[in-house]
Amino acid sequence: MTTHKIDGVTLTLQQGNIVAVAVDAIVNAANASLAGGGGVDGAIHRAGGPTIMQECRKLGGCPTGSAVATSAGNLQARYIFHAVGPIYRDHSNEAQLLKGAYQSCLDLAEQYQITSLAFPSLSTGAYGYPRHLAAPIALQTVIEHLHKPTSLQQVIFVLFDEKTLQAYQKALQPLLADD
Ligand code: AR6
Numbered sequence: 001m002t003t004h005k006i007d008g009v010t011l012t013l014q015q016g017n018i019v020a021v022a023v024d025a026i027v028n029a030a031n032a033s034l035a036g037g038g039g040v041d042g043a044i045h046r047a048g049g050p051t052i053m054q055e056c057r058k059l060g061g062c063p064t065g066s067a068v069a070t071s072a073g074n075l076q077a078r079y080i081f082h083a084v085g086p087i088y089r090d091h092s093n094e095a096q097l098l099k100g101a102y103q104s105c106l107d108l109a110e111q112y113q114i115t116s117l118a119f120p121s122l123s124t125g126a127y128g129y130p131r132h133l134a135a136p137i138a139l140q141t142v143i144e145h146l147h148k149p150t151s152l153q154q155v156i157f158v159l160f161d162e163k164t165l166q167a168y169q170k171a172l173q174p175l176l177a178d179d
Contacts, residue, residue: 002169004176006146010154013172015165018158019047022076024114025069027105029122030082033061034068039125044080048073052080065100069108079112081105085123088130095137098123102141109152116154121164131164135171143175 001014018026018040029040034056036045045052055070062068067083083105086097101122109117121138123129142155159165 002172004172006143009146009150009152011142011146012154012156013165013168014156014158015160015162016158017043017160018118018120019043019075021118021156021158023116023118023154023156024077025079025081025105025109025112025117026072026075026077027067027117027119027122028080028082029120029125029127030056030062030084032064032084034059034082037126040120044075048075048080056082065097065104067101067104067108069112077118079108079114081108081117083122085127085129088123088128094129095133098129098134098137099141102138103145106142106145106150106152110150113151115151116156117152118156118158121157121159121168124164125160131167132171135164135167136175139168139172139175 003012028044051073052070059068062084064084067081069079069081072080083101085101086094124131124134
């Protein structure tokens with residue numbers, strides 16, 4: 001685990017399962033129909049119970065590159081932010097859509113005035129985004145946001161495997177140097 005301070009906000013990179021993390025809001029790696037699936041999405045719905053899917057059905061969907069909020073069912077968190085990252089197919093606007101998915105979660109965090117937020121590595125599992133390209137986008141979007149006034153006191157990236165944790169650690173170094 002590594003921890004850094006960005007304008008007074010704690011930014012943590014850790015390996016683990018995102019459903020086990022105690023934060024106000026957990027970000028889900030969802031799909032545009034909010035229909036559930038594997039990976040982070042499967043883990044969140046399994047651990048959180050059926051009320052999350054009931055709320056997702058009412059919302060009906062979420063455009064790629066943005067996020068919507070539901071309650072968190074049986075999880076300790078108050079909210080789930082369902083973020084829809086792009087499927088990686090080498091099109092030119094994928095970086096922008098990935099950035100949009102993270103930014104929407106940060107905007108929801110301000111809207112709900114939450115203090116702690118946990119992200120998975122959006123799009124780098126089933127959606128195939130190379131982790132070394134996704135990590136700098138994820139981190140830069142969060143760091144830029146933390147330079148502005150925010151309700152957030154802690155942002156945690158919960159990375160499932162060692163390789164993804166290493167990619168995020170590597171991507172963070174030059175961004176910290178810029179600060
Ligand atoms: N906690 C933290 N990270 C996890 C967990 C977990 N419990 N489980 C997997 N990861 P993915 P995507 C990692 O596939 O690429 C779903 O079917 C995983 O190793 O969850 O955005 C949805 O319904 C990888 O590093 O999300 C969508 O259809 C990262 O989280 C689609 O997959 C993201 O992998 C979304 O694909």
